[in-house]
Amino acid sequence: MQQLPVLSAFVEQHATQKHFPETPENLYDPLRYFLSIGGKRMRPILTLMAAQAFDVSKEESIHAGLAIEFFHNFSLIHDDIMDAAPVRRGMQTVHEKWNSNIAILSGDVLLVEAYQQLLAYPDHRLAPLLQRFNQTAIEVCEGQQMDMDFEARADVSEAEYIEMIRLKTSVLLGCALEFGAILANQSDDTRKRIYDFGVELGIAFQIQDDLLDLYADPEKFGKQVGGDILSNKKTLLMLRAKHLAESKNDSRFEELIQMPANESKIAAAKALFIELGAVEEVTSVMNEYYNKAMADLNSLPILEELKAPLHDLADYLLNREH
Amino acid sequence: MQQLPVLSAFVEQHATQKHFPETPENLYDPLRYFLSIGGKRMRPILTLMAAQAFDVSKEESIHAGLAIEFFHNFSLIHDDIMDAAPVRRGMQTVHEKWNSNIAILSGDVLLVEAYQQLLAYPDHRLAPLLQRFNQTAIEVCEGQQMDMDFEARADVSEAEYIEMIRLKTSVLLGCALEFGAILANQSDDTRKRIYDFGVELGIAFQIQDDLLDLYADPEKFGKQVGGDILSNKKTLLMLRAKHLAESKNDSRFEELIQMPANESKIAAAKALFIELGAVEEVTSVMNEYYNKAMADLNSLPILEELKAPLHDLADYLLNREH
Incomplete structure (x- = not known):
């Protein structure tokens, strides 16, 4: 586990030091807040770890890792509105600390910032990264919708449940790891x-x-x-x-x-x-x-x-x- | 105005015939509904018209046009939640016909589908399209936040108002047109x-x-x-x-x-x-x-x-x- 603390600190530094514009404050303060309250950053660490296994440096793979981390945080901000969740990581959720409108819009801009991270890569890397990222983003939305739909259904099967968690949470781990392989041209x-x-x-x-x-x-x-x-x-x-x-x-x-x-x-x-x-x-x-x-x-x-x-x-x- | 009806019909056909998956219904039915109730499709028409002026066919530019149109519709679906607007284009808004959670999530996936359209282009076109698109998307979010902030402020200046409408609505027209020039390698x-x-x-x-x-x-x-x-x-x-x-x-x-x-x-x-x-x-x-x-x-x-x-x-x- 020698790599983990090193990569974890590296991701943490980049996730919390990402510069957003000062204004509009109500758009960017929620992002500064939400990204600062952390989480384990497991997903970007997976990207950096996979990249290193294929001999790509953490400096090169950090943007792909941040794309994953920003996407994950976008989805949490919006999911928390949908679930009416008051607390995340022991802190107030964005819609609770500000309001739902601000949480919708700051979530939206964070999704765009995720795409923005991918633009750090040369043209021939950008297309495969974007392809995998889009597919994953669509599937995560589908999984979240299935999760909401299940609440109102009495007849959910185990296969449907597995498919829901595959889409809602698992494909993003796959995407995070595959990003490392894409950057290494595997x-x-x-x-x-x-x-x-x-x-x-x-x-x-x-x-x-x-x-x-x-x-x-x-x-x-x-x-x-x-x-x-x-x-x-x-x-x-x-x-x-x-x-x-x-x-x-x-x-x-x-x-x-x-x-x-x-x-x-x-x-x-x-x-x-x-x-x-x-x-x-x-x-x-x-x-x-x-x-x-x-x-x-x-x-x-x-x-x-x-x-x-x-x-x-x-x-x-x-x-x-x- | 000979071109307008031709391009308008072409865009309308592609916007309404876009195939989304059948399920989850609560994710994709709102998109089929909202894209079918139309609007004037001015933004994608601008893309196709600019492309034609630089000798790029409507068949080649339609994906860039749809990216703009999907983005525009994503922003309307989310704006309508924020404005608590019951009606759009004479029809029920998505959050009114379904609910706010469904409107948030179907809006999210429509934003991803906008990016997906850009993947129709070869690598060397993708990067400049994405660069302009991201910048525009970020600015549209900033403009929407400024618009919401202005409601609570007594001291809005004319310069601030012009900046707000520039960001909220005008940069997307610029982006739509520039897409045509990017496709023509101008x-x-x-x-x-x-x-x-x-x-x-x-x-x-x-x-x-x-x-x-x-x-x-x-x-x-x-x-x-x-x-x-x-x-x-x-x-x-x-x-x-x-x-x-x-x-x-x-x-x-x-x-x-x-x-x-x-x-x-x-x-x-x-x-x-x-x-x-x-x-x-x-x-x-x-x-x-x-x-x-x-x-x-x-x-x-x-x-x-x-x-x-x-x-x-x-x-x-x-x-x-x-």
């Missing part, structure tokens, strides 16, 4: 392998997030444990528990859904989902995606010693060594 | 002249819009005459009338502002603004921008016969022959 096959590695890792990460929502150590989790259960969110864990309960004619799942949102409901869910075998099965699905990701990583035409940082980062993201 | 000087032509024309057009708001024939105007007066909007006409009244110690302007929003207020404004000389002076400012635009158009290295359609279109936009 073959289509290599580009696809590192993209798939990112997407599969992203799906595994999201499934882990579903599990942690209920089973994390509250001391370490950083957000309310059981939030998904309190809102009856249709996560993979919920969908699998429902399916298992139905196949066993076990009425406790439906009773759980009807329970009021309180600590008893969380405790009941924790016990029931283990008893039904849902936790075990969902953990197994997560491991399948993790293993597929690792197989793609291992198949990349990179020296093992250069793969190590990506391997370490994957393990870090999936809490494998913590 | 010099930086030519690109700047046709860009300036569009920006100046756009400012003249917007000032005319301020005048028409109060003095248009209600039969022909298409929207409520006097809307700006009823909301005390700080247009150039209002700012000039205020300035002239103050310099003459005429209290009627402040009395007008205090009047309730009704037909009497509109009638009073119409008479007062003429009497103060504001209409004459604002018309003169408009003509200055129009004349600057014409000087830039005339200076372009294009045969006179190829300039004619742009001249005709400018006259059409500025109601010179109607």
Whole structure:
């Protein structure tokens, strides 16, 4: 994990020191604010790490990394409006600190700034970067719409859920990694392998997030444990528990859904989902995606010693060594 | 005006027949709807007309034109949320027909689709198109923010107002025209002249819009005459009338502002603004921008016969022959 702190500091410096115009203040102050409250910057770090594995310097790949980071922050600013979320990273969201109109517009301009970062590259790199970026941006919007649609639907399937998280969160990890390969002029096959590695890792990460929502150590989790259960969110864990309960004619799942949102409901869910075998099965699905990701990583035409940082980062993201 | 109907039909066909994915319906139905209710498509027509003047076919320039049209529609969808506008082009706005969340997200994806259109061009065209497009997109966001900020300010100057309309509406006309010159590989000087032509024309057009708001024939105007007066909007006409009244110690302007929003207020404004000389002076400012635009158009290295359609279109936009 030697690379991680170096790349993390490098990204942090560039993300927070990005110069936006002074005025209009109500357009650019929200961006200065939101980019300063951080997050782990995992996505741009993936870009820089992939680039380094293909022998492209962090100085050259930082613009592609910032494009990813700006896009990610644009999508968070707009998602927070849609979810009416008051808090992000322990701080007020943009629409809460200013208002929804300002959050819409500053989000819009941040998306344009993401594209602006790609203009740092020569013409023959720009087209493939833009192609992958646009495709990814469209898919992230589709995933967000599916997520909103699912709230109003009773019949979401596990396949649909996986497709939703693939689009909403995972393709951006694939894009972040593929940017490194594009900058290094790698073959289509290599580009696809590192993209798939990112997407599969992203799906595994999201499934882990579903599990942690209920089973994390509250001391370490950083957000309310059981939030998904309190809102009856249709996560993979919920969908699998429902399916298992139905196949066993076990009425406790439906009773759980009807329970009021309180600590008893969380405790009941924790016990029931283990008893039904849902936790075990969902953990197994997560491991399948993790293993597929690792197989793609291992198949990349990179020296093992250069793969190590990506391997370490994957393990870090999936809490494998913590 | 022979070219106009041909190009208009060509753009209309491509704008309404653009294929979006079937699902998620709540993401793409709003785009199919909003693009089908049209508007005059003046901006993409400017792109195609400029391209033709430099001997680039409408088939080649249509993608650049659609990028402009998609961007314009993206900005309208988001602006309508911010303005809480229920109606656009005589039809329900997207946030009114669906909801604000859907309008935010479908607007976002339409902005990405605008960039996607630019990928139709080879690498060496893509970079200059993207450079101009990004700069313009950023400025349009800045102009929209200034417009929102002005509502809460009492001290807006005329220079600030002109700068706001330059950013919010005029630079996109310049960009639309410059796209034609970029596709034809014209010099930086030519690109700047046709860009300036569009920006100046756009400012003249917007000032005319301020005048028409109060003095248009209600039969022909298409929207409520006097809307700006009823909301005390700080247009150039209002700012000039205020300035002239103050310099003459005429209290009627402040009395007008205090009047309730009704037909009497509109009638009073119409008479007062003429009497103060504001209409004459604002018309003169408009003509200055129009004349600057014409000087830039005339200076372009294009045969006179190829300039004619742009001249005709400018006259059409500025109601010179109607």
